[in-house]
Amino acid sequence: MIRSKNIQQKIAFHIFRLLSFGILGILVWILGFIIYNGIQVISWEFITSYPKEGMTEGGIFPAIIGTIYLVIGSMIFAVPLGIMSAIYISEYASNQKWVRFIRIMTNNLASIPSIVFGLFGMALFVHTFGFGDSILAGSLTLGILIIPIVIRTTEEALKAVPESYRLGSFALGATKLQTIKNVVFPIAFPNIMTGLILSVGRVSGETAPILFTVAAYFLPKLPQSIFDQAMALPYHLYVIATSGTDIEASKPIAYGTAFVLISIVLTINLLAGWIRRYFEKQNSI
Amino acid sequence: MMIEAKNINFYYGNFHALKGINIAIPANTVTALIGPSGCGKSTFLRLFNRMNDTIQNTKLTGECLVNGQNIYDKTVQVDDLRKNVGMVFQKPNPFPKSIFENVAYGLKVNGISDKKYIAERVEQSLIAAALWNEVKDKLHQSAFALSGGQQQRLCIARALAISPSILLMDEPASALDPISTSKIEELIHELKEKYTIVIVTHNMQQAARVSNKTGFFMYGELIEYSDTKKMFLNPENIQTQNYITGRFG
Numbered sequence: 001m002i003r004s005k006n007i008q009q010k011i012a013f014h015i016f017r018l019l020s021f022g023i024l025g026i027l028v029w030i031l032g033f034i035i036y037n038g039i040q041v042i043s044w045e046f047i048t049s050y051p052k053e054g055m056t057e058g059g060i061f062p063a064i065i066g067t068i069y070l071v072i073g074s075m076i077f078a079v080p081l082g083i084m085s086a087i088y089i090s091e092y093a094s095n096q097k098w099v100r101f102i103r104i105m106t107n108n109l110a111s112i113p114s115i116v117f118g119l120f121g122m123a124l125f126v127h128t129f130g131f132g133d134s135i136l137a138g139s140l141t142l143g144i145l146i147i148p149i150v151i152r153t154t155e156e157a158l159k160a161v162p163e164s165y166r167l168g169s170f171a172l173g174a175t176k177l178q179t180i181k182n183v184v185f186p187i188a189f190p191n192i193m194t195g196l197i198l199s200v201g202r203v204s205g206e207t208a209p210i211l212f213t214v215a216a217y218f219l220p221k222l223p224q225s226i227f228d229q230a231m232a233l234p235y236h237l238y239v240i241a242t243s244g245t246d247i248e249a250s251k252p253i254a255y256g257t258a259f260v261l262i263s264i265v266l267t268i269n270l271l272a273g274w275i276r277r278y279f280e281k282q283n284s285i
Numbered sequence: 286m287m288i289e290a291k292n293i294n295f296y297y298g299n300f301h302a303l304k305g306i307n308i309a310i311p312a313n314t315v316t317a318l319i320g321p322s323g324c325g326k327s328t329f330l331r332l333f334n335r336m337n338d339t340i341q342n343t344k345l346t347g348e349c350l351v352n353g354q355n356i357y358d359k360t361v362q363v364d365d366l367r368k369n370v371g372m373v374f375q376k377p378n379p380f381p382k383s384i385f386e387n388v389a390y391g392l393k394v395n396g397i398s399d400k401k402y403i404a405e406r407v408e409q410s411l412i413a414a415a416l417w418n419e420v421k422d423k424l425h426q427s428a429f430a431l432s433g434g435q436q437q438r439l440c441i442a443r444a445l446a447i448s449p450s451i452l453l454m455d456e457p458a459s460a461l462d463p464i465s466t467s468k469i470e471e472l473i474h475e476l477k478e479k480y481t482i483v484i485v486t487h488n489m490q491q492a493a494r495v496s497n498k499t500g501f502f503m504y505g506e507l508i509e510y511s512d513t514k515k516m517f518l519n520p521e522n523i524q525t526q527n528y529i530t531g532r533f534g
Contacts, residue, residue, distance in 0.1 A: 167339065167378070172395075183380055
């Protein structure tokens with residue numbers, strides 16, 4: 001009896017281990033595939049020059065810059081809005097029905113397919129507000145896409161702050177706002193960072209929301225203002241892999257683009273992880 | 286009277302947690318509130334810095350007076366009240382900041398920015414909380430590096446820094462070892478010269494050691510309230526006697 005229990009356990013854990021290795025394998029495979037194919041075209045020139053010869057040669061500089069602009073633009077819009085909403089929901093709102101309603105709506109917002117956001121962004125920002133195909137319209141669309149992520153992770157981070165800190169602060173005559181600003185938020189900040197990292201990854205990789213709102217097939221110069229169109233890495237990848245002038249010839253460039261995209265996301269993750277650890281250390285001083 | 290309760294009733298939802306409490310606590314004394322778990326003594330304590338305001342779905346009737354003023358009056362600013370009525374919690378809850386910043390916190394949130402004054406107050410408060418000698422060389426280190434007992438004295442210093450006249454203590458030593466506990470008790474003895482202290486405790490020896498007056502709570506009622514000596518030597522109520530002698534609770 002006992003022996004069969006132990007055997008069952010052994011088998012179960014072997015299966016679990018195999019599966020987790022399998023997942024690791026898939027990840028390594030994807031990364032290896034992209035790195036192996038991409039690294040061959042990566043050079044300083046590839047990163048810093050414009051596409052040439054109908055995108056079969058040259059670099060992806062404007063797409064990198066475009067993606068950076070979109071990440072910054074969407075964050076400027078989504079981070080303050082998302083964090084402030086989350087603070088309201090978890091620290092101020094006292095009507096639980098109302099809170100639950102907001103939470104359901106945010107979750108729904110998070111599960112809307114991103115192409116729908118693209119369509120909405122086009123209708124509202126591009127046409128109704130008259131921003132045209134522009135970095136502004138694209139950033140706002142991407143911003144709406146990531147607001148639910150920011151709200152949810154911020155809320156979780158705030159909830160994880162023990163109530164005793166809040167009470168301790170109130171007991172010293174601090175107002176709610178002072179308590180949030182001086183005690184709760186600094187403690188929650190490292191965890192909020194995680195949400196922001198996830199959002200950056202999401203923004204830099206999304207194609208559908210920028211399709212109708214900002215992304216350009218090819219631009220001979222960098223965007224000059226937030227009302228200009230921009231190229232972006234995921235869209236550039238899509239274009240040269242499906243509808244370039246010579247798809248076979250531009251294949252290496254597609255892999256190079258994928259390589260750069262992945263590198264940017266990984267670098268941001270590492271950077272944000274480092275920032276997070278830095279602030280955690282600050283908190284435990 | 287420093288603190289007065291007049292016919293207090295308090296409800297958590299439908300649960301009647303405090304039933305018709307009347308009490309008058311004189312200034313510069315230590316009053317211990319004892320009673321079995323769930324008897325309402327902590328709830329009662331938290332009425333006086335309006336900490337129960339943070340709990341939803343509660344109802345209060347009756348009057349809570351501090352220095353003759355009803356603290357639940359609409360004109361009372363709750364943060365002003367809490368400046369005057371400090372609180373020390375059951376578990377030490379220093380902020381994840383330096384020792385200095387912990388003590389300075391209450392001053393800063395109350396609008397004091399004079400650095401010299403803050404530094405003076407921090408030192409005075411740490412001295413008053415009998416912690417200065419242990420921490421004076423590491424004021425800018427984390428409060429978390431302190432032992433549990435030191436952390437609790439830091440929380441007392443933090444409460445003293447904003448010069449309250451009343452100090453509410455909710456089982457301040459129950460999470461501490463015996464040596465730290467006796468330090469806290471010594472401290473309470475010294476503090477009563479300047480402050481009016483109300484302490485909730487599970488430990489009857491502690492109540493007997495530190496307090497001038499004792500109130501015994503059971504099932505949300507204040508069964509008996511009198512001088513501590515009388516309460517422990519010659520209680521009037523049979524329930525009090527049973528509780529003190531350990532036949533109940």
